[in-house]
Amino acid sequence: MLTNYLKIAIRTLRKQRGFTFINVFGLALGLACCLLITLYVVDELSYDRFHEKADRIYRINADIKFGGNDMRMAVSPDPMGPTLLKDYPQVENFVRLHHRGDWLVKRAGQPNNLREKDIIFADSTLFDVFTLPLVAGDAKRALTEPNTVVISESAAKRHFGNQNPVGQTLVFDNQLTCRVTGVMRNMPTNSHFRTDFFLCMRSDNYDWGRWLSNNHYTYILLKEGVDPQTFSRNFETVIQKYVGPQAVQFIGTTVDQFRKAGNRMNYWMIPLTDIHLHSRQNIEIAPNSDMQYVYVFSAVAVFILLIACINFMNLSTARSANRAKEVGVRKVLGSVQRQLIGQFMTESVLMAVLAMGLALIIVTLVVPFFNEISAKQLTIDSVFSPQFLPVLVGLPLVVGLLAGSYPAFFLSSFRPISVLKGRLNLGLKSAGLRSGLVVFQFMMSVILIVGTMVVYRQINFIQTTKLGFNRDQVLTINDAYALENQAEAFRDEVLKLPGVASGSVSGYLPVPSNRSDSPLFPEGQIEQNKAVSTQQWEVDYDYIPTLGMEVKQGRNFSREFGADSTAVILNETAVKIFGFKDPIGKRLSRMMDNEGKVMKSYTVIGVVKNFHFESLRQNIGSVALFMEPNRGAISFRLNGQDIPAVVRQIEAKWRQLAPGMPFTYSFLEDSFDAMYRAEQRVGQIVLTFSVLAILIACLGLFGLAAFMAEQRTKEIGVRKVLGASTVSIIGLLSKDFLKLVLIAILIATPIAWYGMNQWLEDFAYKIDVPWWVFAVAGLVAVLIAFVTVSFQSIKAALTNPVKSLRAE
Known part of the structure; x- marks a missing residue:
């Protein structure tokens, strides 16, 4: 019977070539879109699931409101992990990560550095919590000693070629020398953080034990059977027992008083496998995605597949007049409805199978282009994996049955006497279902267009909104710290070039980076309800004009005023939070140590117009600019037409002052666009x-x-x-x-x-x-x-x- 169905189906499809092409090609496009989006969604949902203990790993986030700033951070205090392990038997282990950004790295004894991204300090428990297999070295001892490092296979290839790197040394930023104690497999792309270098946490020059500073990504491994919601209630005890005493010492207030003043301090846990799609915290170790996009793309895949199926149903029912006499004759000769349904369903499934074959060809051709758009590394091989095989086999079957079900039942229900007498009416006005399906198709199309x-x-x-600064033609030199004390000399040499308008050596630029807020107080009022938590940036005299910022009140830093080393410029948000009607001349106090024992006073000399230094998803926070040395970044405003020639001249100056150091740069506009x-x-x-x-x-x-x-x-x-x-x-x-x-x-x-x-x-x-x-x-x-x-x-x-x- 099935063989007969297939023969008739093939003859019918060959006879109606135009109808077959439209149906098969439409279904193929729908299936190809569905396969591509399914690959994308499966990849998004797979993040961090390769860790064997992923279901028991949680990251601790901080939720703090203080001094007018609402901070929802992916980091927590450095003592959090060790304290939870010590005080709570429900915790099996912990690991902390301290992300230190891009560093210069070279093999010991070699003159030239390579710029390596995302250097991370990690506790020795790293390999006990996360599944990061080593191909060389002992995971139990790899990061137990100071000045040791575990590198990836790709980093080993870059720095050591085919040699065994274990036991050899690398130099970081020309200062920190570390011995390679292990080589790990390259981290999977579906991880919410990735690095080629894990340095021993004990090598990190950090002021440990600060409960009021949130700088570490802390992950805890709960024991089997522990309820995370129940365990999370212990954070309040931790706050009262450990954070409270430091708060009293630091700002002279208890946690309860801190909260009564309208502030907030909470810690909570997020499952490791939820971070990539569900975390919307600030200071993430790497940019995350959003579950919203998974829902959107899944819906788009379903809609496109439905549109393709609707096409099939519409065309099949519309063409039913051409098959009506066939149905009538078959019924007169003894065919029952079940046999007719089987025939039409066989034709439908056959077309779906043909469409799936064409869809696989389409997906193979477009995957490279889709990867460019989506920044993924998807491959057609994933489609033929054992996990994907049920989709590959089941999808055309389901689509064929779904798309062919209504036409099959519709065609097989014709009464033979009506058909043979020509009384069958299949006009558009009577085809209510077809009309509804066309409406649905174009409804989805309009939604997608909007x-x-x-x-x-x-x-x-x-891209066009006013940011409060001018990001056009601002060149930023990476790794400026490699110049050490020659940063100002390099700036002055570059300023002599004809295509350079101005330059600045500063601590920060108005693009997202790893930085934290610190409190400022009105002079003589060191109280928590008087504090304003603000960004504190060290800049030079030329910072504001180089970045094209606007001074709304007062003046900029000037070499003519020797006292500007104790001056501060606030942005409009900071002025508003302080409540200053006339901020010029006001005195502010700044903590110069972690215990709050050393204070330094500054005079407000100016107010800069608000400028965006984070994503436009966030409101503009408070910023204070101090005229103090910091060689974190060097930026130049260019005014020449031949930008590449100017960049080559700047590179030549760099080579003179920093031989062996890689010359890398970016434009401020590109850094800003990268956020979106x-x-x-x-x-x-x-x-x-x-x-x-x-x-x-x-x-x-x-x-x-x-x-x-x-x-x-x-x-x-x-x-x-x-x-x-x-x-x-x-x-x-x-x-x-x-x-x-x-x-x-x-x-x-x-x-x-x-x-x-x-x-x-x-x-x-x-x-x-x-x-x-x-x-x-x-x-x-x-x-x-x-x-x-x-x-x-x-x-x-x-x-x-x-x-x-x-x-x-």
Whole structure:
């Protein structure tokens, strides 16, 4: 029986080549999109699950509000891990990570450094908590001694070639010499942090034991059977027992008084496997993704697949007139409905299998391009993995049964006497289901068009909004600390170049980086309710003009005023939090040690206009600028037209003063744009799949329009003989479809408005969604539908009526 079904199915599909192509190609596009998005979603959901104890590992986050700043951080105090292990038997182990950013690294005895990213200090328990297999060395002893380091296989290859690195030494930043005690496998890409270098935590020059400083990523491993929610209640005890005494010593207040003043101090745990998609903390060790995007892309995959299935159902039911007599004859000859359903379902599944084969070819071709857009490293091999095999086999079967179910039952239900007498009416007006399916297709298309437009408008708003500083043509030199005491000399030499307008040596630049807030007090009022938690940046005289900032009140630092070493410039947010009506001349106190015993007073000499130094998702925090030396960054404002030539000249100056040091640089505009690469990727992915969804919908509409034109061939011929114009015939054939598209627009508009406003809630600075976005999206959908339908309408309208009537 099955063999007979397959033979008939193959003959039918070959006979109706146009119908088969549209259906198979539409399904293939839908399946290819679904496979790509499934690969993306599976990769996103797999983060950190390769660790054998992942279900028992939790990171401790800090939630602190103090001095006008609301800080939700992925870090916690350095004593947190050891204290929890000591005081609570529910904790099996802990490990702390201290992310130190990019460092210069070279093999001992070699003159040239390499710039290595994401250097991390880690406790010796690293390999007990995380699953990071070593290919050389002993994991139990690898990081137990100071000045030791474990490196990845790729780092070993870069620095030691084919030699065994264990026992050899590396020099970090020309200062810290470490012995290689282990080589680990390269960390998987689906990890929320990645590095090629783990240095022993005991090598970190850090002031340990500070409960009020949050600088370490602390992970705890709970014992089997411990309820994390129950255990998290112990943080309040930890705060009262350990944080409280230091708070009294530091700001002269108890934890209860601290909270009564409107402040907040809490610690909580997040599961390791939730960090990548669910953590929205500041100071993450690396940028995370968002579960929201997983939901969005999953929904897009489902919608596209549904659109493809709807095409199949629409075309199959629409073409049913051509199969009606076949059904009638079969029933007269004794076929039962079950056999007819089997025949039509076999045809459907066969087309789905063909579509899956074509989809795999499409996915193989486009995976490299999709990786570029999504910043992933997906491979077609993943599709054929044992875990993915059920999807590969089950998807065409499910799609074939789903897409073919209604046509099969619909066709098999025809009454033979009605069919053979020609009483079967399959016009568009009676096809309510087909109309509903067309509405659904274009509703989804309109939602995707609106989503794409809003995402790109928000990204454009971010890129064009006034930031409070001028990021254009600002060159930042990386690893400026390698110059040591020659940083100012290097700046002065570069300033002599004709293409350089100004330059500055400073501690920080207005782009996201690892930094923390510290309290400032009105002079003589060292009280917690008087403190303002603020960013404290060390800058030089030329910092504000180099970055194009605006002084709203008072003045900038000046070489003409020798007392500016005890001066401070505040931003508008800091002035507002302090409550100063006239801030110029006010005196502030700054703690110069961790115990708060040494204070230094500063005079406010100016107020700088607020500038964004974090993502536009966040409100502008308070900043205080101090005229103090810090060689963390060197920046130059360029004014020449030939930027590459100026950069080459700057590099030549660098080579003279820092031989053996890599010359690396970036532009401030690129660093700022990097914050929004996730949104840019989302926009590109949504745009791509929106185009594909619309293309698939148009394929179905094209086939449906061709069928309706064929059904009304005699009517068109009669109308033309009676004098109907080509335009009126095109309008006659198009209006029914355009009505459905207009209904889809009306339904899609409120859904799209709600969804995009929810997405924009993540941004503190955002666009309003204007009405014309929906109008443009609707107009685009109408034009696409009209062009698709009118192609067949024009073809039918231009047909010679004599041929149409003779064919009838």
